[in-house]
Amino acid sequence: MIHVVALAGGVGGAKLVDGLAQLLPPENLTVIVNTGDDFDHLGLKICPDLDTVCYTLAGLANPASGWGRQEESWNALGVLKALGGPDWFNLGDRDLGLHLERTRRLQAGQPLSQVTADFCRAMGVKHPVLPMSDQPVPTRVFTSQGELAFQEYFVHRQCQPEVNGFRFDNVQAAQPAPGALKALAGADVVVFCPSNPWVSIDPILAVPGMRQAVGERPVVAVSPIIGGQTVKGPAAKMYAELGITPSALAVALHYRSLLAGFVFDNLDESLAGSIEEAGMRTCVTDTLMVVPDDRKRLAGEVIQFCQSLVENTGPDKGK
């Protein structure tokens, strides 16, 4: 069975990771998660993508929203709001318990990767989940309203400011989390989950050493854009504001030099020729994950596609 390293952001990425984890044993799947949208809020270190992936793998995620926890209560935030505090970032009570303990451990000197591994063990997550780095690399968004911290743009201003570009603060001083490069070196294929290319996958690739390690393996990306739109989040809006027509093709071209294969939706079948011209193999299928079974089905097709690529190109990636 092939060894996969999956790169993921939040909700969409977590869904595919969940599917992959249902089909691959823990020794065959490592997940590297974007931490570019981590931020400090109310004195807490909050890691939205990492938590979404872990909650999803633990079966604790809120099935309606995709983020946060199921059976959540909102009493702390309710009081905070009644006292005039900033309630723009949704923090459920159970979620808060995790943020408090993570913040405590980080302040005591534990690296984020260690805290994440401990939390995964406590939550029953068996597949290794790594933050992209133990060093904070906060994404900054250049917008029509100035440079904004990512969550200020994403949640507080609801992605309304027009985007001009991105900056991954402190990235040159960051290192891949322990185990990330080793997992990549041992991977038969790297899967870019259907996450935002600009602010979920690019930050991971920007960590020094990461892009090179990824580039040495066959890479398959799953398009987060279907019919010119994103299922969730601002990827399509970002493409448009950056002067690029949002489409599966735009995603394929975004990653072009890295990709051996590209998975995209039946709805975009007409783009297959252009994508193949960019030098990659294609897999056209139903990529929309609505019900839980969709995750396993799409993951199965992605794994099959990866296997066909690995068999065709050999383990040393002769693309």
Added chain:
Amino acid sequence: MIHVVALAGGVGGAKLVDGLAQLLPPENLTVIVNTGDDFDHLGLKICPDLDTVCYTLAGLANPASGWGRQEESWNALGVLKALGGPDWFNLGDRDLGLHLERTRRLQAGQPLSQVTADFCRAMGVKHPVLPMSDQPVPTRVFTSQGELAFQEYFVHRQCQPEVNGFRFDNVQAAQPAPGALKALAGADVVVFCPSNPWVSIDPILAVPGMRQAVGERPVVAVSPIIGGQTVKGPAAKMYAELGITPSALAVALHYRSLLAGFVFDNLDESLAGSIEEAGMRTCVTDTLMVVPDDRKRLAGEVIQFCQSLVENTGPDKGK
């Protein structure tokens, strides 16, 4: 109607303050609360006595425990515990919301007295509630197991270590909270609520300027010790460990030079002669506050006793 300043610690003090607040309008009652047992925990600034007094006055206190909030949920702490975090200090979800917002405001530079006033307004508390100081004055407890932070002694070790003494850290650098000295100067009488003399009232009096301002007014203390025992908390145990037989008399002698009058329980009526010999007037009544109505009844008797003292001694305290 007389003007009262009440000095209070946690649960017992809050109950009498609640009774006083039912009988005196906001302009006639100011409460100064011990902040010696405030501490930093999980990155949060927690002010147990201040919160107990405010929750009680707001009608939000848990009627069973006396501390914390009614209709509370415990989901954050449950998750924190499941992740291996320190769960020895009980933090309900609604309570957490307040701690998060207070911590945020303090870190933004607001003084504790301002935050407390804002929170009181938001919670509908009309009587002025002041922390003893805006500067942290953490109580340290000298024990058979070494010097301990107060909550480490009080909650984590459940008052089990034998006590040798107390230290109010940083107290020389502290100042009474804005408004405290003015309230004392305008008071007809100062009431020491039935709170722990060692670790609730003494820390307030230790703030530079406070003891002198209190000493310039007639003072009435209500004994927290009934029949040699405390209703709640370690006051009696502390007296015994410090070599003093715990009793209402011991409390009266503890404050002796300050007191014009002393209120204690019928159960201790036999001590009246000794207490009067110490140079103060006495009021013997039922001081145990079990049901809410007890608070108003006892407060009424305390006010009446105070009025009789003020009328007998005149406004300039001719004791």
